[in-house]
Amino acid sequence: MREYSVPVLVDVPASANLTDTVFRRAEREPGTVALRRKIGDDWIAVTAGEFRDQVASVAKGLIAAGIGAGDRVALMSRTRYEWTVIDYAIWAAGAASVPIYETSSSDQIGWIISDSGAKAVFVELESHEETVREALAELPDLKDVWRIEGGALEELIAGGAEVSDETLSERRTGRGAADLATIVYTSGTTGRPKGCSLTHDNLLFTARNVAAGPLEPLFTAAGRAALLFLPLAHVFARMIQLVLIETGTVLAHTPNMKNVAPDLQAFKPTFLLGVPRVFEKVYNGAEQKAAGDGKSKIFHAAADTAIAWSRAQSAGGPGLGLRLRHTLFDKLVYGKLRAATGGRLSAAVSGGSALGERLAHFFRGVGIEVFEGWGLTETSAPSAVNMPGANKIGTVGKPFPGVTIGIGDDGEVLVKGRHVFAGYWNDDKATGEAIDADGWFHTGDVGELDKDGYLRITGRKKEILVTAAGKNVAPAPMEDLIRAHPLISQAMVVGDDRPFVAAIITLDPEALEQWKGSNGKTGATIADLSTDPAILAEVQKAVDRANRSVSKAEQIKKFTVLDSDISEESGHLTPTLKVKRNIVMRDFAEHIDSLYG
Structure with missing residues (x-):
């Protein structure tokens, strides 16, 4: 077996946990800007001392509310400043966080909370709380539902006012590297999501070695700042959050993908995820x-x-x-x-x-x-x-x-x-x-x-296709090439146990608006354009480009363009925009069968 190793750069002591940097930096450099939060159209600086104080206050509220060491607390919210505060507050209280995608259904929420045994859940919006309440009948152990937009943080802070600094310190430092930090449930492209148990050591070891190793120049440049907009419920954005906090890079959030362009211009980041x-x-x-x-x-x-x-x-x-x-x-x-x-x-x-x-x-x-x-x-x-x-x-x-x-x-x-x-x-x-x-x-x-x-x-x-002729086909590289076309939103290659390789393709609604204006078809719907000869010719160009990357036996012989897009909201994409192949195969079985009719 071929192997390649890179030596450890930064060790993590057994006593360390994820909150150490937050509290240590606040002691050493309390006035340094650690984050910026958007209030209205302004980006307001949050110093290391202010961030520590907010984390500590919410952590005290959790302790007062009965959250014990090792308890799990769920967090369902878009990417925003409060997400980071709550995440660190849960750790400071000695508990473990369980992120939930804000687009999750009642069934998904019920499964994650019941499987993790979460004692309480933070939600962002009223609609999130309503979805969680739907699942409450199946969640007898769920103690509290705290809504960020409903003043829950302020109430928690008030409730924890009597908790002493000594009590918080004992709870916070009582958790070590080997203790559970979070349970992150896989987004589930197939089957029911499984909870991945990640320790403080898992996350700290990764953050510190990535920051001190390959990406070190990105986090040591003068004026370094990063804007996060991917869901923090996903481990990818979560890890970058940790790296930013560990390195002292100024962190900001934008909860709405539609706001990314203006927020980029206003915040002026040096680094993006x-x-x-x-x-x-x-x-x-x-x-x-x-x-x-x-x-x-x-x-x-x-x-x-x-x-x-x-x-x-x-x-x-x-x-x-x-x-x-x-x-x-x-x-x-x-x-x-x-x-x-x-x-x-x-x-x-x-x-x-x-x-x-x-x-x-x-x-x-x-x-x-x-x-x-x-x-x-x-x-x-x-x-x-x-x-x-x-x-x-x-x-x-x-x-x-x-x-x-x-x-x-x-x-x-x-x-x-x-x-x-x-x-x-x-x-x-x-x-x-x-x-x-x-x-x-x-x-x-x-x-x-x-x-x-x-x-x-x-x-x-698991996604390698084997055609009826016994040819192994890796769909991802071809799908990436097809999806690179500006008019195409998603592509999924099919052909398992079939006589040849084919594809189902969707169109990008945003890109189509420009195309319709330039081609005299302003009133056309996606359904109309899915059979439009000019559009099909553009799709064929993308398929031809993908076909040039593989052998003849692997080439796409037929494709169909769906009359609607597939999305996270439709249940066909994960929050990081990966296609849920089994769901697409099920929901569009007739379209796939028609390719082989």
């Missing part, structure tokens, strides 16, 4: 705007130049002609794109699925380098990540310090390290199936390690 779909939409939006302004040729020439310039960085550097073109387009195009992100953004981390080499090269050529990483909830988010000065586009980087990655005989990616979870909550059988006798966690992803230790993910073991 995203999933591939976010970067695709940024590119597609810029392309559509250029088309609307009659500047398509300029944009495409600029994009090609950015990509060529980035590729040249990995091949000895650009020549004089390319440097001159790049300088010209930097004034005409790239500078405007950077200005749209606030003008200070130079780096981003992408995870969740493959970004695609063309898009990664484009952003690096524009001046915003995107570093791909890879991991799972069970590995506290990252196991590998690219790094400044050694970004090998097309890979997900090397293991971060303290991690070993191996490739099994069947191509499965295996992982060892202190970042690997303690096990599945209430499910020893599943834990035993995931971690073998030699301590390797079996990720279910398929990949390969190059001679320098960079990992390339080539597919998902």
Whole structure:
């Protein structure tokens, strides 16, 4: 078995827990700005001392409300300042947090709260509370429901006023590295979500070694600041939150994806966290705007130049002609794109699925380098990540310090390290199936390690399709290429036990608005456009591009365009925009069957 290891950079003592940095920084540098919170149109500074005081006050309220050491407290909210305060307050009270996606159904909430044994739950909005109340009949152990927008934090703080600093300190320092910090339930692309038990050591070890290792330059630059908009209920954004707090990078939140563009311009981050779909939409939006302004040729020439310039960085550097073109387009195009992100953004981390080499090269050529990483909830988010000065586009980087990655005989990616979870909550059988006798966690992803230790993910073991002719097909790379088309929202390749490979595709409603205006079809619906010859020709171009990346036996022979988009709200995507293949297969079985009729 091929393996690659990177030595540990930062150890975590047995007495450490996630709240230590918050309380220590407040003692040493109480006036330093730690976060910024948006109130109205203003970004208000929150100092390290103020943040510690708010965390401590809410923690005292939890203690007064009867939350004991080791108890679980659920948290259901959009990404916002209070999310971070509550997360750290739960830990400071000696309890463990259980995040819930704010889009979860009553059944999902009921399962997570009952399985975790949560004693109480924080919700953000009245609608969230109503959904939780629907599940209360099945949740006899649930003690309290606290609504953020209903003044719950203020009430908790008032209720904890009599709890002494000594009591809080005893509770907070009574939890060590080996203790449970959080149970994060997988978003469930298949089956019922499983709770991943992550300890303080899992999360602290990861945050400190990532921050001191591959991504260290991103968190030591002057004026460093980051804007989070991905759901903090997901381990990816959660880990970045921890890294930002550990490194003292100024952290801000935006709860609504629709507000990301204006918030970027106002907050002016230096660092951003995203999933591939976010970067695709940024590119597609810029392309559509250029088309609307009659500047398509300029944009495409600029994009090609950015990509060529980035590729040249990995091949000895650009020549004089390319440097001159790049300088010209930097004034005409790239500078405007950077200005749209606030003008200070130079780096981003992408995870969740493959970004695609063309898009990664484009952003690096524009001046915003995107570093791909890879991991799972069970590995506290990252196991590998690219790094400044050694970004090998097309890979997900090397293991971060303290991690070993191996490739099994069947191509499965295996992982060892202190970042690997303690096990599945209430499910020893599943834990035993995931971690073998030699301590390797079996990720279910398929990949390969190059001679320098960079990992390339080539597919998902459970998602490998086997056609009726016995051909193994990895759908993800083709889906990524199809989805890169500006008019396409999602693509899912099918063909398991079928005579050939096919695909079902959905259209992007936002991108279609621009296209309809430019093509004289302003009144057309998505249903109308799903059979429109011009649209089908565009989809065919995307499919042809994907087909050029694989052998003939793996190529998509037919596709169908659905008459509606699929989304998280429709139940077909996870909160990080991954397709729930089994749900799509079930709900669109007739469409898939028609491809083989």
